[in-house]
Amino acid sequence: MTAFFSAAPSYCARLGVAVVLVALADFLFYGQPAGITVFLFAILMAAAVVAVHPAAFSDGRLWLKPVALLVALLPLAENVSALSVSTALAAMIVFALSLSGRLRHRIARIAGQIALFGLAVPFRLIGDFIRWRKTARRFGRRRVRLAAIAVWVMPLTLGAVFLALFGAANPVIDYWLSLIDLLKLLDLIQLTRIAFWLFVLACVWAFLRPRLPRLLRRIPRAMPPAAVSAQSEKTVTTIEDILFGKAAILRALVIFNILFALQTGLDATYLWGGVALPDGLSYAAYAHRGAYPLIVTALLAAGFVLAALRPGSAASADPLIRRLVYAWVAQNIMLVISSILRLDLYIGIYALTYWRVAAFVWMGLVAAGLALIIARIALGKSNEWLLSANLLTLSLTLYAGCFINFAALIANYNVDHSFEMTGQGISLDAWYLRSLGPGAFPALDRFLDHQSRTAAANDPVFRELAGLRGSDEGWYRTLQQSWRAWSFRDWRLLAYLDTRGPVVVPDASKPYVPGR
Incomplete structure (x- = not known):
């Protein structure tokens, strides 16, 4: 019984930390663009992992682990992408397992642990909850009975009636009650938001209680080695010599x-x-x-x-x-x-x-x-x-x-080697460049500037592309107005856009004149 009560605070403390992290995730991410907030949340979660593993402070080299984790999280500050997020998740898994003393010492085995951890994330919270309930029953704690809930029906019902009467009799209370918009409160209960909370809670809980599933058990041999006949052993050896022996390998090579x-x-x-x-x-x-x-x-x-x-x-x-x-x-x-x-x-x-x-x-x-x-x-x-x-x-x-910045790399290469810029090769697929996103803005601007000085300036497709380039920049600047979307890469791109100035769409009423 003592073991249960000593373990219960650990569960409760972790659950409290997990709820706080879920609230922070809701503030940082739900309905918001992803940027520097991903890096900040990873730092906060790493601090929470350290806080729930106080035994790790006895390690004299503890400071090395946060430093290594910070280096692995730096790509999130540069740019939020599938690659940087995957790198950060792998580093967070290694960090959590190392603090809990469950990390292996070989890179190949660590990779296997990361894969197992990822597979176990959706089930860790449910498994721990079931385990906690079994422990509670074992030590005499019962589930809340229906009677314990029923005793609150009458007090709450009469309390609501008295409150309604007080509202009718007192203008101040009536004003306070008028401020409560029940429909507005119901609007806050969104299924997508609840699903987001549960998803974050399951992920955060896996890091706060880093455990690996025991998928592989020792499988007993079908028959002891002594039961293998000498004839069978001789046959296996002969087949192996024929297929993968020295002579076969030599001829194959x-x-x-x-x-x-x-x-x-x-x-x-x-x-x-x-x-x-x-x-x-x-x-x-x-x-x-x-x-x-x-x-x-x-x-x-x-x-x-x-x-x-x-x-x-x-x-x-x-x-x-x-x-x-x-x-x-x-x-x-x-x-x-x-x-x-x-x-x-x-x-x-x-x-x-x-x-x-x-x-x-x-x-x-x-x-x-x-x-x-x-x-x-x-x-x-x-x-x-x-x-x-x-x-x-x-x-x-x-x-x-x-x-x-692969988008900028691809865009610059395609522009520099296009037929329009060099007079050889194939024509630039400007629509593909636009699909690369904001990272392709500088290369696309160079292409549009070059084309605006040629006869292509009168092409309706060129004018449409220039107009879309301006609308894309407007959308991007609107997105970057939120501090949550900030990253070093976006900061550099915004500096370029501010230096360049607004995109000018060529006037269709003024035809192109060579030499101007």
């Missing part, structure tokens, strides 16, 4: 190296050497058809290397096989580089998009993963080390991506 050398030679001839392609095949088609399949090929090759050269196996210790693996992985890296060049050629003809930027990043990560495979084999590391190294590379890449 020789064949794979020859095939990859052929592909590398073709890329060196047509992509690097500039030799003319066969009739009917353009460089754009050559680049587009090969970029993504080659990445899939590299991934399959990486999977084969990991499966064939397991740490401690006979194949991984063979010097000839190791040299062939090094040569093959090096060819795979060249394959990825060729894929990057193919994609660059394709973008040079068909412009840049979000998906093509993502493809560049993905290809770079594949090349880094292949290099890490060589490092794993050369250094004799485990597959868990390789997974941790790849996760670390991915995490650093995503964190750096939070500070890159």
Whole structure:
């Protein structure tokens, strides 16, 4: 019974902190634009997590954890996006688990904990409530009976009657009662708002009580090792030797190296050497058809290397096989580089998009993963080390991506390489530029300024685009009037817009005159 009463304040204190955070979330987010408020709320939630884990203060290196968390939350101050929010959530999960003493010490295992934490978030509050009710019943606390509620019916009913009578007899009370708008109070009860409260409460509670579900239990073996017959063991060994033995791996590596050398030679001839392609095949088609399949090929090759050269196996210790693996992985890296060049050629003809930027990043990560495979084999590391190294590379890449304005990057590239600006290539898809959002304003302004000095100034489509550019800026400035929407990126963009001044729509009554 003592354990229950000692645990109850902990639950109550956490619930009180969670309610306060829900109220703050309602003030900061509900019906409001997301900006610096996301960063502020993350800081407040981190402080709440520290407050409900007083035992963490005994750790002499406690200050390192908030500093690391602050670094991970900085992308939220730069710009609120799916990438920065995901980075912040992962950092918050690691921070909460570390304070509760449940964080693992390997990057691969930490990644698994983050995934399990995310899966458990919707059920943590419900599970803790059910557990608390069971504990209350175990120690003699019963549910509130109907009689305990019924005793309030008569006092509240008569109290309402007396209040109504006092209102009829007293003008002051009648005035006070007239100020109470019951319909207005009912309007405040919105299903969407209640759903928002419950969603925030469930998320906040998971961080205040960071626990991981025990999804995996020890599964007993179907039969003890002694029950396996010698004949079955001999059969398994023989099949393994045939399929994945040294001889099979050696032959596979020789064949794979020859095939990859052929592909590398073709890329060196047509992509690097500039030799003319066969009739009917353009460089754009050559680049587009090969970029993504080659990445899939590299991934399959990486999977084969990991499966064939397991740490401690006979194949991984063979010097000839190791040299062939090094040569093959090096060819795979060249394959990825060729894929990057193919994609660059394709973008040079068909412009840049979000998906093509993502493809560049993905290809770079594949090349880094292949290099890490060589490092794993050369250094004799485990597959868990390789997974941790790849996760670390991915995490650093995503964190750096939070500070890159991809919309501005895409818009500037497409404008600078458009037919209108250079006289070659394809025409600019200005409507796609507009769909990129406010980040594309500077590049779009350069394009509109250039077009306003050409015969295109008389084009109705150009005038429509210029008019929409002005209305988009008006909408953006209205949104930024709320302090909740502030971010460093928006602050820099507003400074540019203030320096540039309002957008001027060309006058259709004044035709374009060359030389003016």
